[in-house]
Amino acid sequence: MHTRRGDDPRTLQSEPALRAIMRRLREIMAEPGDGQSRLDKIVRQISGLMVAEVCSIYLKRQDGSLELFATEGLNKEAVHSLRMMRGEGLVGRCAEMAVPVNEPDAKLHPAFSYRPETGEEIYHSLLAVPILRGGTVLGVLVIQNRTRREYTDEDVEVLLTTAMVVAEHLVSGAVAGAGAAAEISRALTGVVRGEPISDGIALGHVVLHEPRVVVTKLLAEDAAAELDRLEAAMQRLRASLDEMLSADSLAQAGDHRDVLEAYRMFAHDRGWVRRMEAAVREGLTADAAVERVHNATRTRMLRQNDPYWRERLRDLDDLSARLLRILAGRTTAAREGLVLPIDTILVARTMGPAELLDYDRSRLRGLVIEEGSGQSHVAIVAKALGLAAVGQAKAIVERVSTGDPAIVDAETGDIHLRPSAEVVAAYSDKVRFRARRQRRYRALRDLPTVTKDGARIALQINAGLLVDIPHLAESGAEGIGLFRTELQFMISSTFPRRDRQTETYRQILDGAGAKPVVFRSLDIGGDKVLPYIRHPKEENPALGWRAIRMSLDRPGLFRTQVQALLRAAAGRELSIMIPMVSVVPEIEAAKALIGREVEQLQKRGVPRPSKLRIGAMIEVPSLLYELDSLMPHVDFVSVGSNDLMQFLFAADRANGRVAHRYDPLSVCALRALKLVVQAGLKHGVPVTLCGEMAGRTIEAMALIGLGFRTISMSPASIGPAKSMILSLDAGRLAAVLEELLRTKSGSLRPHLQEFARAEGVELS
Numbered sequence: 001m002h003t004r005r006g007d008d009p010r011t012l013q014s015e016p017a018l019r020a021i022m023r024r025l026r027e028i029m030a031e032p033g034d035g036q037s038r039l040d041k042i043v044r045q046i047s048g049l050m051v052a053e054v055c056s057i058y059l060k061r062q063d064g065s066l067e068l069f070a071t072e073g074l075n076k077e078a079v080h081s082l083r084m085m086r087g088e089g090l091v092g093r094c095a096e097m098a099v100p101v102n103e104p105d106a107k108l109h110p111a112f113s114y115r116p117e118t119g120e121e122i123y124h125s126l127l128a129v130p131i132l133r134g135g136t137v138l139g140v141l142v143i144q145n146r147t148r149r150e151y152t153d154e155d156v157e158v159l160l161t162t163a164m165v166v167a168e169h170l171v172s173g174a175v176a177g178a179g180a181a182a183e184i185s186r187a188l189t190g191v192v193r194g195e196p197i198s199d200g201i202a203l204g205h206v207v208l209h210e211p212r213v214v215v216t217k218l219l220a221e222d223a224a225a226e227l228d229r230l231e232a233a234m235q236r237l238r239a240s241l242d243e244m245l246s247a248d249s250l251a252q253a254g255d256h257r258d259v260l261e262a263y264r265m266f267a268h269d270r271g272w273v274r275r276m277e278a279a280v281r282e283g284l285t286a287d288a289a290v291e292r293v294h295n296a297t298r299t300r301m302l303r304q305n306d307p308y309w310r311e312r313l314r315d316l317d318d319l320s321a322r323l324l325r326i327l328a329g330r331t332t333a334a335r336e337g338l339v340l341p342i343d344t345i346l347v348a349r350t351m352g353p354a355e356l357l358d359y360d361r362s363r364l365r366g367l368v369i370e371e372g373s374g375q376s377h378v379a380i381v382a383k384a385l386g387l388a389a390v391g392q393a394k395a396i397v398e399r400v401s402t403g404d405p406a407i408v409d410a411e412t413g414d415i416h417l418r419p420s421a422e423v424v425a426a427y428s429d430k431v432r433f434r435a436r437r438q439r440r441y442r443a444l445r446d447l448p449t450v451t452k453d454g455a456r457i458a459l460q461i462n463a464g465l466l467v468d469i470p471h472l473a474e475s476g477a478e479g480i481g482l483f484r485t486e487l488q489f490m491i492s493s494t495f496p497r498r499d500r501q502t503e504t505y506r507q508i509l510d511g512a513g514a515k516p517v518v519f520r521s522l523d524i525g526g527d528k529v530l531p532y533i534r535h536p537k538e539e540n541p542a543l544g545w546r547a548i549r550m551s552l553d554r555p556g557l558f559r560t561q562v563q564a565l566l567r568a569a570a571g572r573e574l575s576i577m578i579p580m581v582s583v584v585p586e587i588e589a590a591k592a593l594i595g596r597e598v599e600q601l602q603k604r605g606v607p608r609p610s611k612l613r614i615g616a617m618i619e620v621p622s623l624l625y626e627l628d629s630l631m632p633h634v635d636f637v638s639v640g641s642n643d644l645m646q647f648l649f650a651a652d653r654a655n656g657r658v659a660h661r662y663d664p665l666s667v668c669a670l671r672a673l674k675l676v677v678q679a680g681l682k683h684g685v686p687v688t689l690c691g692e693m694a695g696r697t698i699e700a701m702a703l704i705g706l707g708f709r710t711i712s713m714s715p716a717s718i719g720p721a722k723s724m725i726l727s728l729d730a731g732r733l734a735a736v737l738e739e740l741l742r743t744k745s746g747s748l749r750p751h752l753q754e755f756a757r758a759e760g761v762e763l764s
């Protein structure tokens with residue numbers, strides 16, 4: 001945008017115009033009157049203050065048409081009778097494309113639609129701007145003049161700013177009346193499709209993880225002070241981007257780094273800064289200037305069809321939001337200590353597991369993220385917290401505001417925004433139905449988990465936090481098959497000292513009582529980063545310095561954890577499981593380190609566990625071909641199918657685009673799993689599986705068909721898994737599966753589904 005303020009005769013008018021419009025809007029809202037009379041006053045004031053003969057407001061109706069709701073200058077009889085069809089005329093075009101239309105001679109424009117009832121034939125110039133809320137067009141604000149007037153960029157921005165304020169009042173029902181507000185809320189209603197990442201249904205209210213700041217103070221008293229605020233905020237923004245880029249943990253991710261680099265370029269763009277400074281000099285607060293320049297730039301960028309610009313638009317949205325948060329002195333909703341509604345549905349572009357754990361869990365119901373997949377760690381934490389969660393919800397952040405009612409259906413992946421009463425009623429039924437099903441599962445809780453043909457199956461839960469412990473009793477699970485110790489580290493801001501770790505592990509063992517607990521040693525790296533541990537930059541963090549690799553290189557961390565575990569389990573059985581073992585010497589080395597700690601305790605006379613079991617996770621394919629060498633070294637093994645599948649298929653578990661591309665029920669994956677079962681039988685080593693796969697009934701059924709007799713899953717999956725097991729003939733399935741594995745290729749899912757249908761196996 002090139003505005004030469006000095007050369008523009010209208011510049012002097014636009015400055016007081018915005019100020020005066022804002023003041024008049026405030027006064028109008030404070031005066032008594034109904035919605036229609038307020039709207040009439042608003043158009044009168046804008047027309048006067050913008051020196052336009054006409055000012056009109058059109059609002060979008062349910063069928064997409066635009067109805068004239070108020071006008072100053074056009075025939076009053078046309079109000080509520082004139083309707084422009086979807087896309088009709090320049091006003092329709094403005095609404096369809098969500099961009100301003102600025103025409104010095106509107107009648108010459110091919111899209112112009114002449115409506116005699118308005119009496120608009122005498123007007124030439126037209127400026128129309130969309131009335132937008134959260135990316136949805138609610139209507140159009142128009143000014144017209146008799147002269148062939150070229151509206152300036154400032155005029156466009158003044159009108160855009162005015163439309164922004166009008167939109168807020170429209171939504172609240174303060175102008176245009178409750179009927180229109182109801183219709184607007186219907187317009188804002190919508191369904192966004194994503195992919196379920198943690199089962200459940202949540203009815204609640206949106207909280208944006210990175211809250212959008214609503215600018216309430218638009219006009220500044222002291223322009224110099226506002227320029228200083230803007231400058232200081234820009235400096236902080238740049239510094240925070242530099243910091244993020246140099247932070248090893250974040251910079252390692254290739255895509256993430258590209259995005260940050262693009263942000264940095266933007267943040268140093270003089271044009272952007274100059275436009276904001278100009279807006280401040282016109283009398284806006286720094287906050288309002290950021291918002292206005294953002295709206296104007298966004299509008300220009302939206303005109304571009306080029307995907308490159310669409311992406312830059314996201315950068316701009318994000319940067320402007322960051323800048324506004326800095327100006328308002330805010331961070332993320334969790335760190336702001338915001339009081340969450342009791343039915344919070346968190347909405348974020350992206351979120352790490354530690355960020356999710358920052359929130360008050362008792363108030364969370366649902367989670368929606370624009371990225372992420374079911375095997376990502378944030379999804380695992382969402383499951384642990386019992387949240388209904390959906391990932392891959394494209395552009396949802398743009399469409400919602402904090403406080404909006406929403407429903408997350410993590411059965412289908414649908415997110416209903418501002419749902420109608422009918423949708424809420426339908427979902428309330430669905431929730432009741434699910435509750436009935438849960439009651440049915442609870443009734444099964446104390447029954448032994450045995451298949452129809454008498455095979456005993458042990459169902460265990462995956463856990464990682466103290467809040468998970470009550471799930472053991474609630475679900476009727478037989479133990480904790482995987483305790484992800486790193487989650488405790490992720491919710492801590494500093495490295496937990498040995499005594500604190502000991503106390504936590506003791507509480508877990510106490511909580512579990514007689515039920516066994518398998519503690520997995522620290523599995524950091526990949527998408528699990530600890531802010532207080534320096535991590536080198538890596539191109540492929542999932543294949544990088546993580547889990548046992550890190551523990552062996554930094555034995556100090558590992559030893560402290562082992563000491564804490566040994567002390568916590570004094571007099572009781574202790575199971576330690578080592579993650580990401582790729583070769584046998586790694587488990588030998590880990591065992592040697594553990595052995596040394598046991599000796600130390602003995603020397604010091606500190607009470608030790610009554611029994612110590614050490615196991616390996618099988619989650620790296622290399623180990624599949626060394627099972628005979630591995631088994632003699634371990635007391636048990638547990639398949640980590642999340643990582644095993646990611647490495648087997650070379651498909652990043654956290655990348656929604658590829659995570660579901662390959663089926664864990666494919667012949668190749670099932671054969672790999674069978675190798676583990678066979679090696680376990682051969683060596684008399686107990687074999688379990690603790691990836692997300694065990695939590696889906698059809699997958700769990702296949703695992704039993706392969707010979708697994710212990711599987712570990714999220715607590716919510718125990719009931720459905722048990723119901724499946726009670727209706728299954730494991731012997732028949734094993735025979736069918738063996739035949740399928742011998743004769744088929746590709747995914748066996750359809751065959752297994754057919755087996756379950758024919759045999760009456762209960763899958764959910």
Ligand code: PEP
Pocket residue numbers: 380482484523619639640641642643644690691692
């Ligand atoms: C796995 O990889 O399957 C597993 C259970 O561990 P995590 O999901 O924590 O990597």
Ligand code: MG
Pocket residue numbers: 579619640642643
């Ligand atoms: Mg793993």
